Amino acid sequence: MQEDLIVMAAHKVVCWECGAEVTDPYANLCPKCNGLLTVKMDLSAVSEITPEDLRSKKLGVWRYAPFMPVDEANKVSIQEGGTPLYKTEALGEALGVKDSFVKFEGLNPTGSFKDRGMTMGVSHAKELGAKVVGCASTGNTSASLAAYASKAGMQCAVFLPSGKVAMGKLAQALFFGANVLSVDGNFDDALALARKMHDERKLYLLNSINPYRPEGQKSVLFEIIDQLDYEVPDRIILPVGNAANIWAVYKACTELMEVGWIKKMPKLTGIQAAGSCPVATAFQDGSMDVIAEPNPETIATAIRIGNPISGKKALKAMYDTKGVCTTVTDEEIIQAQLLLGRTEGVCVEPASAASVAGLKKLRAQGIIEPDEKVVCICTGNGLKDPDTILNNVPKPIPCMNDVADVERILKEAAAPKE
Ligand SMILES: *Cc1c(COP(=O)(O)O)cnc(C)c1O
């Protein structure tokens, strides 16, 4: 058992496009070519251990510390990850898929997968000695960063597009004491302002352009494979917004291949909302260039992003694994959200339901086979956005203080509807 020997894999930050090594810890893009950055892990030490060795630690992000670029001694953690992987038989039956699973990321500490990246990003900020951290956000990133900044004792500034954030997420950021700045404009405007602050070194930016966050997000894939006892699913479906998460999942797969723990790649399948789908459009064109959408619109606010920063990385993830990228309408998202709740007792936010809506659509189109083993990653908790739920369910039923009246109501409700 060599677990204690590997607290952090050796690594360097490199340009994803030209390969140049980047040493400025505040660089978010390559100083040579302006390309996206990534972390190159040296996994030679991991090749000496087995998946079984990691299982002495509880399921969660830090079980996989040997794949992470931050020394665990510096970790800022509120026990992120370790989320359930449900075998969803009733959902699968409704959709005509034999072997389906839902990875419910809504059970992370702040209710979304963003916590996996934030534990890594904020731990790294601590290593750098940062006192102020910040992000622009459609909601969940800010909720998560605000919580981790509290835990780390750092000041936190979040830049939100005015009026477009789900209520639960806004409440969380304010609750954790972040400086919440409502910026006149959309998400892309809020991000541009946050980046200016970072470039002037007035804060350390923890948007997904930060190369350390996807490193923590890799853990969702590590957990799925671990929970399936290293039997790789045929396909993993997830919603795509800024597009870093599907890239993180891809990177995790390549690293498990590299150390020989898995022998095949799952088909990574990205789902976008029809009103906000620049990555899906590029995929349909077989292109690597994402053309920004100036006015993205969808009820799934977590993926309402017109200019996805990691679009190119996401496209590579899908092309390389023979996955697909498609869109679903807001109506399909709402239907899928309700279906998941009523078949499996799982309440996810609209962006997360996009993965289930995508499964339904791709199965109906015959692109997904009935006997595929499929995992839908459901990225966030439905309670984040109660407004959307209440707009799509019936009102409470007026009832007299009387047993007979209750019986009447239940009988009517149970009667088959014609
Ligand atoms: C952030 C987020 C997404 C999108 O993830 P990207 O990495 O931006 O593609 C999807 N669902 C939820 C709930 C999110 O918070």
Ligand SMILES: [Zn+2]
């Ligand atoms: Zn470069």
